[in-house]
Amino acid sequence: MTRTARISLCSLAAGLLALGMTVTACRGGHGRAAEAAEHKVNIYIWTNYLPPDVLADFEKHTGIKATVDTYDSNETLLAKIQSGVADYDIIVPSDYTLKVMIPQGLVLELDRARLTGIDNLDPRLLNQKYDPGNRHSIPYLWGTTGIGYDKKKIKEPVDTWRVMFEQRYAGRILMLDDVRDAFGVALRLMGKSINETDPAVLRQAADMLKKQKALVKTYDSSDFANLLAAGDVDLAQGYSGEIAEAVAHAPNRLAYVVPKEGGTLWVDNLAVPKTARHLDAAYAFLQYVMQPEIAARIVNGVHYAGANKAAWDRIDPKIRSNPSIYPPPDVLARCELIEDLGETTQLLDQLWTEVKAQ
């Protein structure tokens, strides 16, 4: 081995080590300085849930340094918080996840006196069964489950879940890979609640889904909007936010509708983990986003429906009048939140396995 080769190899290794150490050292120093001031808040949130300019203004306005990390599913969030050593001050669990977190004592009981601005929130989204009296959370953004479809390929007007059971669309249909959302469709078509617990009714719903399976191209809960946008399917059951994003990029081709039978309603909520260390900053953040003008900027930035009623007038009229983001009141009235079904969950899981395994 030549001397130069040896030297370069050694310096490569040394360089890598040194690089790593300097970088960590810099960061370490940084972290300690900020920690001393205690002026920071660690936010764990869904992707695209907080416009960067709103965050920057929050930092400027309050002098609090915010660190934002993103997660991809409620399950990830739950696992992280259950570890007990995640250093987050603000989290955004969905309704059914909160229902799991509250009994486990994972989220802090909020101090009502410090939630100035809570009167701005939409009373229809407050005091839900997953958190009675909003003792642990406040609603942030919400949406629906409906049908995203390709207007060029589906010629008839789409306004009912029945279209997902039509023989002529065989092989072009996508259903969410989620037991509650799938059964929700069948139950709404039968005129029942998505939280139905009668075993006979659930078996009937399972039979419908088994018949439907021959028509379904795929069951997918994470990539449905992309599959629709790419033209792999023409009818996709999906969550409003993701499909709205796809529609926004191809408004002439794609559309989203909440069927007239109604569907699932979901609410993502702001909460504070029990392990949070920057409580003052966490409350400052909650107060900040509950201000009507800030809430409106968030909705305008992320294209999800917001839970702030006082913000309504400041929301972009194009978003306000977009039925895929804010469904008409009569349709919304037929949408329901998924509730914990207790012992029936087991039967439902078993029926869903039968459907999928067929």
Added chain:
Amino acid sequence: MTRDPDGGLRIGSPWPRRLLVSHGVLVYLFLYLPVAVLVVFSFNAARQTAVWSGFTLDWYRRLLRDDGLLDAVRNSLEVAAVTTGVATVLGTLAALALGRSPAGFRGQRATQALLMLPVVIPEIVLGAALVTFFGVSRLRLSLATVIIAHVVFSISYVAIVVRARLAGLDPALEEAARDLGAGPFDTFRRVTLPLLLPGVVASALLVFTLSIDDYVITSFVAGVGATTLPLHIYSMLKVGVTPEVNAVSTLLLAVTIVLIVVAQRLLQEDRRTT
């Protein structure tokens, strides 16, 4: 069949050779076509990944303005660099202990078996175990816990690769050095280490790659400000993957290729001169 001048087998009919070549080409296409598609579509004007609608550098421009993505890239590079440094040193030392201690040591076999374990344990088990361990030791999740976790699974790979290289070394070379009056440290520095270096560098590259694309373990142990690139890309799925992801992958690919080419060059130089 006769041997041709450069030592290969010559076969009467050209067909087997042609079949072999086309098979080879197909294998390489299978391996690299998806990567080529990824690179090409990072220049695609359309947002949807499946349809080509013109050339653009927009995604690269957007990438440079996307703080979240850049932070994730920075985190990933930082974790990979520190992990590579620490794991390569520790793993090489472990390999030396296992392969060069004169009479063996107590518990050598057990150490060896334990060292292999992180390679065979499913990642998800290791991730869950680590997060429980951090929980018990009240160590707050951060970038440091990610680095610790990566070092844990990387040491094994280094030890295995370096150990294999060590097994192929002629012990006579080291004995000769001792005979010629070199002390243990000089022998190590001037004979053993240079001979091991190709294995050490190869394992360092392996560790760098493993660290930079690890998702499962990282998703368990990442804490505040520790979103790495795989975590970030995965969370982007919720709003749909844009060609921005292709762009950042292309850049990473370019960096990786440069690193590998540099390492290859250095190693070739080494082979020519020894």
